[in-house]
Amino acid sequence: MGKKRRFGRVRKLPSGRYQAHYQGPDGIDRPAPNTFATKTDAERWLVLKEAEISRNEWLDPDAGKVPFEVYAKQWIDDRVLKPRTEGLYRGLLRNHLIPTFGNFDLVDIREADVRRWRKERLGKVGQSTVAKAYQLLKSVLSTAVDDELIRRNPCRIKGPAPRSGR
Incomplete structure (x- = not known):
């Protein structure tokens, strides 16, 4: 039997890929947005997610699902x-x-x-x-x-700011 993780869990799927789950600060059990080729990749993703939560940088992944x-x-x-x-x-x-x-x-x-x-x-x-x-x-x-619905603004066009004209 493997060692129990202190944050999140990883399971092997019938496809051979790995799925990561964690409990968000909101108390909801959440899966990673994708599966992973290796158990190490899934565990690495959980470490990063835990760090995000501990730095108070976590955003509810469903919050930005607003048209x-x-x-x-x-x-x-x-x-x-x-x-x-x-x-x-x-x-x-x-x-x-x-x-x-x-x-x-x-x-x-x-x-x-x-x-x-x-x-x-x-x-x-x-x-x-x-x-x-x-x-x-x-x-x-x-x-x-x-409003903490998205992490960053995608309006990042490089160069001088677009001008409104005269």
Whole structure:
């Protein structure tokens, strides 16, 4: 019989791969998001997860499973905005962000998705509009980071900040 782990557990699946489980700070038993080729890989993943919890950096893996469209509309509703600004934000959301990101869960939006979206938009509408839509996307996702729904904001386009134009 193997030595008992003090944090989490690993089991061998019929496929020969290994599955890791741990109890989150919320008391819920959680599986690793994927299986592992070796027991050592599964145990290493558990060590990292335990360290994340001990540093208070753990995020509920289900927290970011909120559709972008739902979160972004609520983000606008939660702000005190001038009517013109609110109209601008709702238009940018409806015309430029929801068609691409609306059905994505917050946790599933990646940097590459944002870069592809921006490049595609630049080919269809003015740079100023794209810059405003990008800033709105970045602000919404920054709030999702603050709300501990996602670990980091995927709006990380390198180089000078996109300009809104004149």
